[in-house]
Amino acid sequence: MDAIVARVLIVDDDAASRRLLEVRLRALGCETAMAADGQEALAAIQQELPALMLLDLEMPRMGGMELLRTLRRDAVDLPVIVITAHGSIEAAVEAMREGTYDFLPKPFDPHHLEIVVRKALERRQLVQANRLLQASLDARIPQILGDSPTIRQAAELARKAAGSNSTVLLLGESGTGKEVFAHAIHRWSERRDKPLVIVNCVALSEHLLESELFGHERGAFTGAHQTKKGKFELAHGGTVFLDEIGDMPGALQAKLLRVLQDHSFERVGGTKSIRADIRVIAATNRNLDDAVKEGRFREDLFYRLNVMRISLPPLRDRMEDIPALAGHFVTKYAAEVKKRVRDVNSQALTILQAHTWRGNVRELGNVIERAVVLCSGDQIGPVDLALSGSSSSTATSSAVVPTPLTDFHSQVKAHKQAVIRTALREAGGNQTKAAELLGLQRTYLVKLLRALGIRANGGAER
Ligand SMILES: Nc1ncnc2c1ncn2[C@@H]1O[C@H](COP(=O)(O)OP(=O)(O)OP(=O)(O)O)[C@@H](O)[C@H]1O
Ligand SMILES: [Mg+2]
Numbered sequence: 001m002d003a004i005v006a007r008v009l010i011v012d013d014d015a016a017s018r019r020l021l022e023v024r025l026r027a028l029g030c031e032t033a034m035a036a037d038g039q040e041a042l043a044a045i046q047q048e049l050p051a052l053m054l055l056d057l058e059m060p061r062m063g064g065m066e067l068l069r070t071l072r073r074d075a076v077d078l079p080v081i082v083i084t085a086h087g088s089i090e091a092a093v094e095a096m097r098e099g100t101y102d103f104l105p106k107p108f109d110p111h112h113l114e115i116v117v118r119k120a121l122e123r124r125q126l127v128q129a130n131r132l133l134q135a136s137l138d139a140r141i142p143q144i145l146g147d148s149p150t151i152r153q154a155a156e157l158a159r160k161a162a163g164s165n166s167t168v169l170l171l172g173e174s175g176t177g178k179e180v181f182a183h184a185i186h187r188w189s190e191r192r193d194k195p196l197v198i199v200n201c202v203a204l205s206e207h208l209l210e211s212e213l214f215g216h217e218r219g220a221f222t223g224a225h226q227t228k229k230g231k232f233e234l235a236h237g238g239t240v241f242l243d244e245i246g247d248m249p250g251a252l253q254a255k256l257l258r259v260l261q262d263h264s265f266e267r268v269g270g271t272k273s274i275r276a277d278i279r280v281i282a283a284t285n286r287n288l289d290d291a292v293k294e295g296r297f298r299e300d301l302f303y304r305l306n307v308m309r310i311s312l313p314p315l316r317d318r319m320e321d322i323p324a325l326a327g328h329f330v331t332k333y334a335a336e337v338k339k340r341v342r343d344v345n346s347q348a349l350t351i352l353q354a355h356t357w358r359g360n361v362r363e364l365g366n367v368i369e370r371a372v373v374l375c376s377g378d379q380i381g382p383v384d385l386a387l388s389g390s391s392s393s394t395a396t397s398s399a400v401v402p403t404p405l406t407d408f409h410s411q412v413k414a415h416k417q418a419v420i421r422t423a424l425r426e427a428g429g430n431q432t433k434a435a436e437l438l439g440l441q442r443t444y445l446v447k448l449l450r451a452l453g454i455r456a457n458g459g460a461e462r
Helices: 015-027 038-047 064-073 089-097 110-140 149-162 178-188 206-214 250-262 288-293 299-305 319-337 346-354 360-374 408-426 431-438 442-452
Strands: 007-011 031-035 052-056 080-084 102-105 168-171 196-200 239-243 264-266 273-275 279-284 308-311
Touching: 007 015, 007 038, 015 031, 015 110, 031 038, 038 052, 038 064, 052 064, 052 110, 064 080, 064 089, 080 089, 080 110, 102 110, 149 178, 149 308, 168 178, 178 196, 178 239, 178 279, 196 206, 206 250, 250 264, 250 299, 288 299, 319 346, 319 360, 346 360, 360 408, 408 431, 408 442, 431 442
Parallel strands: 007 031, 007 052, 052 080, 080 102, 168 279, 168 308, 196 239, 239 279
Antiparallel strands: 264 273
C-alpha cells in the first residue's frame, strides 16, 4: 500500500496511547504532532494546520468537545477523527454533531486505524480539489459589464430576482448576455453552493430532452439499461437554466408546467412522483409573445415563466458601454495571447461606436479578440478591427460592396466576402449558425471560406 503523506495531530492526555498512535501512523508514512489536551492542540493547530486530527474526548484542560466547538466557531477547516473509549457512544454522537468525520474505538485495531485515516485524508483531498475546480470555474464566469442605465436596470432586477425563488425569464437577442445573467442570478442567490444545471432545449431531440430533464427508469425504452436521474433531480437545491426555451417541444412544455407548479414529476417510464427543490431560469432570443399567439408556445407555461421577466438590451441601445466593454476584452485577450496591447485608439473607437452590433456583446468580443491578434503596436487601430467603416451591412443589403467599381469578378468576390463575414458575425463566429442564416450547407460554407480567404471567425486571412 502507498505511504500516507500527511501531517496528523494526535490529541490524547494518555501518553501511552499517544505513543502507540504515533508509532502506527509513522509506520503508515504520516508525519505526526502531539498534544496532551485541548489547549495544547489549539496552539499546535495555530502553528501549523495539520491535514487531520485524532482526538480523545476526555482530557483535563479543555476537553475534546470544547476544542471541537472552538474549531467550529473559528471555521477551522480540519477533519477530525474522535477516539472513543468503550461505552461513550453518546459523547461520540454529540461529537458527530460538531462536525467530526469518523470514530476510532479504543483499543484500536491497526487495520481499522489505517482505513479510517486514509478515508478521511482522501475525502479532504477531494473536497480541496473540488474547491479549486469551483474557484477556477467561478473565475471563468464573466461579470455583468456595462454602466448604461439599461444594463444597470436589468442587473438590478436580476439581483432582486436572485433573492426570491421565482422563475426568471431572460429575453434578449443573441449575444446580449442571457447566460451571463443566469450565472449571476444563481451566484447571487442562496442556492449558490448547490448546482447550476444548464440544459439547452434545442440541442437534443424531444425524446432525449425529455429523459435529460426528467430522467428515466430502467427499461423505459430501448437502450435504457439503467435508471438515470434527470437534470431536475440532479439540480435539487439549486438552479436549472433552460436555455432556448422558445424551442421546447409542445409535449415537454406541459410536463415542465407541472414541474413549475408543484415541483413534482415522474421519470420517463416511471410512476413514482419525484419532488425536486429547484429554481428555474429560462432564456430565449425568440419573441415568446408571438410564439404564444401562433400557438407554438403554451400560454399557461408562458405566464408561469413570465413571473420575473428581464429583457436584456441589445448593444446598439447602450453604445455608451462600448469603450468599457472594448477595454475589458482588450485586457482579457491580450493576457490570453500574451501581447502587450493596452487599449483601442480613438479612431478605432469611433468605428466601434458606429457599427451596428447584430451579434451584440459576443460580436464585440470576437472583433476585439481578432484585433488583439492582428495588432502590431500597443493600441488597436482601425485596420486591426477589420470592420468596414461604419458599415451596418446585412446579408441582403446591396450597399455592402466596399470596393470602388472595378472588374466584375473582384466585385462579386468582395460581395461574397462581405455577406459571409456578416453572417459569421451575426452567428457569433459559429459556422453552423452562419450557414443556416445563409441557407447553405455547412460544408459548402467551409469551402467558400477557404476559397475566399476568410478566416473562420470572419476576418481576412493574412
Ligand atoms: N453584460 C455583459 N457583461 C459581460 N460580458 C457579456 C455581457 N453580455 C454578454 N457578454 C459576453 O458575450 C458573450 C455572449 O454572452 P451570452 O452567452 O451570455 O449571450 P446569450 O444572450 O446567451 O446569447 P445566445 O442567445 O446566442 O445564447 C459571452 O462571451 C459573454 O461573456
Ligand atoms: Mg445563450
